[in-house]
Amino acid sequence: MLFGTVGLLIVLIIVSSTHYLVSREQAAIKRQIEHSIGDIADTYEARVLRSLREIDATLKLVDFVASQQRSDILTTLSERNLLPPGLIFSVSIVDGQGRVKESTSPWELATQGDTFPTLPDVTELVVEAFSAAGRQQLLFARKLSNESNVPEWATLTVSADYFVSGYDAGSLGERGLLALVDAGNVTRIARSGSQLTSRTIMALPSYDEIMNSDDKPFLTHWMEVERMTLVRPLFRFPLSIVVGISVEEQLASAYPMARRYWLRALIVSVAALMFLGLLARLSHQLQRERQRVMDERLRHARHIEHLAFHDTLTQLPNRAYLSYVVDQTIGQHRESEEGFALLFLDLDRFKSVNDTQGHEAGDKLLRLVAKRLLASVREHDVVARLGGDEFVILLRNITQREPVTRITEQLVTAIQEPFALQGQTCLISVSIGVALFPHDGADEQTLMKRADAAMYRAKQAGKNTAYFHERWSV
Numbered sequence: 001m002l003f004g005t006v007g008l009l010i011v012l013i014i015v016s017s018t019h020y021l022v023s024r025e026q027a028a029i030k031r032q033i034e035h036s037i038g039d040i041a042d043t044y045e046a047r048v049l050r051s052l053r054e055i056d057a058t059l060k061l062v063d064f065v066a067s068q069q070r071s072d073i074l075t076t077l078s079e080r081n082l083l084p085p086g087l088i089f090s091v092s093i094v095d096g097q098g099r100v101k102e103s104t105s106p107w108e109l110a111t112q113g114d115t116f117p118t119l120p121d122v123t124e125l126v127v128e129a130f131s132a133a134g135r136q137q138l139l140f141a142r143k144l145s146n147e148s149n150v151p152e153w154a155t156l157t158v159s160a161d162y163f164v165s166g167y168d169a170g171s172l173g174e175r176g177l178l179a180l181v182d183a184g185n186v187t188r189i190a191r192s193g194s195q196l197t198s199r200t201i202m203a204l205p206s207y208d209e210i211m212n213s214d215d216k217p218f219l220t221h222w223m224e225v226e227r228m229t230l231v232r233p234l235f236r237f238p239l240s241i242v243v244g245i246s247v248e249e250q251l252a253s254a255y256p257m258a259r260r261y262w263l264r265a266l267i268v269s270v271a272a273l274m275f276l277g278l279l280a281r282l283s284h285q286l287q288r289e290r291q292r293v294m295d296e297r298l299r300h301a302r303h304i305e306h307l308a309f310h311d312t313l314t315q316l317p318n319r320a321y322l323s324y325v326v327d328q329t330i331g332q333h334r335e336s337e338e339g340f341a342l343l344f345l346d347l348d349r350f351k352s353v354n355d356t357q358g359h360e361a362g363d364k365l366l367r368l369v370a371k372r373l374l375a376s377v378r379e380h381d382v383v384a385r386l387g388g389d390e391f392v393i394l395l396r397n398i399t400q401r402e403p404v405t406r407i408t409e410q411l412v413t414a415i416q417e418p419f420a421l422q423g424q425t426c427l428i429s430v431s432i433g434v435a436l437f438p439h440d441g442a443d444e445q446t447l448m449k450r451a452d453a454a455m456y457r458a459k460q461a462g463k464n465t466a467y468f469h470e471r472w473s474v
Helices: 002-066 073-079 160-164 207-211 247-251 254-270 272-309 319-333 350-357 359-376 401-416 444-460
Strands: 089-095 100-103 126-132 135-143 152-159 177-181 187-192 195-197 218-222 225-233 240-246 339-348 382-387 390-398 419-421 424-426 429-437 466-468
Touching: 002 073, 002 089, 002 135, 002 152, 002 160, 002 225, 002 240, 002 247, 002 254, 002 272, 002 319, 002 444, 073 089, 073 100, 126 187, 135 160, 135 187, 152 160, 160 177, 160 187, 177 225, 207 225, 225 247, 240 247, 272 319, 319 339, 319 382, 319 390, 319 429, 319 444, 339 401, 339 444, 350 359, 350 424, 359 382, 359 390, 359 401, 359 419, 390 401, 401 429, 401 466, 429 444, 444 466
Parallel strands: 429 466
Antiparallel strands: 089 100, 089 152, 126 135, 135 152, 177 187, 177 240, 187 195, 218 225, 225 240, 339 390, 339 429, 382 390, 419 424
């Protein structure tokens, strides 16, 4: 009787312990899903926001040039390498009836029977979805601010699957989810594994519920799959990203482990001490493995974050990071008397270097220019590359024009110094436009636009110089 009671007690302890371990492992996997989905959402959000900001910046640039000239707008921008890659993006200027006046690529909607979306008469960014050539497309449009009697829009069209091309089966699994949805929770594009869908309604909380959710994932059922899902509205854009991970798919990795636990529990029921020793060792190994996986994912997330916010050629901050820093600096200085300066730089004669010595020499020149720019500013200033031969510098804590003048003179002098490229001496210069906060603008877009306009005035004045916004020059 005593031995039976002891044996039963040992079996109960083993069963209880095994059940606890299995449950803990499943709970750890669920917690890991929550952590992973947050990391994936951060990366995906940064990538989508970077693309949307570049798209919006392109449309604003078209609007700016359209305010200066009435025709050959896209040709002018294309000649200056200011348009996105034509293989992916199609930039057009259309009127209220959808007639294309200018375009960077052939437009074949009329021959294919597809319908160009009707554009609303509003000033903010418009995002529409339509089908062309059997593929789902996303159209971004801004109404031109020219004084024409007939309303016109600058549009940019891109294949919708461009926004889910970063789907990683290693992180999301074969039944995970990446999606862009509009305010009505209608998918503009969604990807699960290799399957693409669009124009379907997802059962998601309302916008207010999402904003009050403290960025916590929740369970959803979509296309017969239960997923841990995270939704994030995109700042300043009428879209939200959706990231989902299949709970069943992730827990499937725990099933073989659970079977092994129960088999070992049965074997060690006759030898409790061996069971306890094995259990302690296994628990330690699992903890080390889990820590290794966490460390690896953390390194991967940091690498992805670096790629999302830095230029791959010069390793300088890119447009996305610059926008974040400028917005943050505006918030810091809004209530104080301090200001800052935004410098828009464009290299003179850079295109001739690419044409005569090749793109490899041009890339090396950009890297050398980046080093000189960094050496010419203060340690707490920010030097960023927008793309091509365009750079932007944020000069912090500026209250007078004189420090800006000194720094711009240093920049002009530094770029004038000869560059050694492939055994040859290369001479270039730089044109700089300056906008001051808060005198020239109270937000990033206004400051960038006015600094860009001042840079064009420097170009027109003979290049190799710097101009402040309005009438002052360095």
